[in-house]
Amino acid sequence: MKARFWGIYVFTIVATSSVSAEPIAPVVYDQLHADSDVYELFHNIEIYEPFGQSFRPGFGAVDFVDLWLLDIGNWESEEGSLVKVVLRFDDLQGEILGESAPVRVPSGYDGVLRFVFRKRIQTELDQRYLVELIHLEGEPAAARNYGELFSPYERGSLFLGGRESQASDLWFRTGVVIDTIDVIETAVDRMVWAGVTPLVFEVWGSSDLRRWEFVQYVASESNVYEFEFPKWSGKARFFQARFSQ
Structure with missing residues (x-):
């Protein structure tokens, strides 16, 4: 037949x-600690390196991470800064699974920026991963965070200077396209x-x-x-x- x-x-x-x-x-968001217009503090990325946020994905992949960054240098210089992120397995000592292209933080900027990984990164559900922020050049830049006065992120932690902090978490969201x-x-x-x-x-x-x-x-x-x-x-x-x- x-x-x-x-x-x-x-x-x-x-x-x-x-x-x-x-x-x-x-765009489909996975992990969210991104209440609109909510933040408490910010941390200078370069001073607190190694600096990052851990999370446990609910999706089997991640394409990007959004972060609320701001320029804290001399706004009159118009230089801004250049920042990238890498995704690590587990924590700051974990294997690097991928990295984003560098993203410019314009002079005087205070808002959300998207870091797209160079290729889709496959993830295991509920395994811990860490987004590390790296200041490449230019004026100082900082990342906003919250979690003491407002809701904390329950599936990960902020890392400051290589140490895990339970005080607050970055404003961030992960997702796929x-x-x-x-x-x-x-x-x-x-x-x-x-x-x-x-x-x-x-x-x-x-x-x-x-x-x-x-x-x-x-x-x-x-x-x-x-x-x-x-x-x-x-x-x-x-x-x-x-x-x-």
């Missing part, structure tokens, strides 16, 4: 939205793609590439997602995976 022909496999990433049908690249699907395998009976556990994806099907209908949700306990075509009894010959926001 001949195998059923499933047609061309269409792999796209679409964030579902009631406002716009245009594809977007959604779901912009494209990294196709691992295509076959006559299935499609396999890379995602980020525990996020959920949707599979949609079409017979003519114009009208699409929802097929099913796909979840995974790892960062590998799979959809088997024979389990679908509809008439669709084309399939696409979408991030279910």
Whole structure:
């Protein structure tokens, strides 16, 4: 008996939205200690090096970390400063798993900056990791923190001068960007793609590439997602995976 022909496999990433049908690249936050407009203190990054914040991820990967930084140098110089972050396993002595490109803290700046790692870093759920801040050049820069008067971060600690502190935590948030699907395998009976556990994806099907209908949700306990075509009894010959926001 001949195998059923499933047609061309269409792999796209679409964030579902009631406002716009245009594809977007959604950001999904994982760990958050980032109450709006809440901070208590700040620490000079260079003075307190090695300086960082530990956390335990709820996702199987991390693409970026947001930090609230400020310039504490001479605002009239307009020099600003250059800062980067590295992600370490466990603590300040742990293996470096990845680093961000340097980010400029402009003169007089006081706000949130995003540090994107050079490539996606795979993580183990609930394992401890540490974001280390490194001052590269320029005027002094500082990172805001809170946790004594307002809610502390329960899944990690601030590290000052190499020592773990229980007093407060950095203002920070980690997350992933779901912009494209990294196709691992295509076959006559299935499609396999890379995602980020525990996020959920949707599979949609079409017979003519114009009208699409929802097929099913796909979840995974790892960062590998799979959809088997024979389990679908509809008439669709084309399939696409979408991030279910």
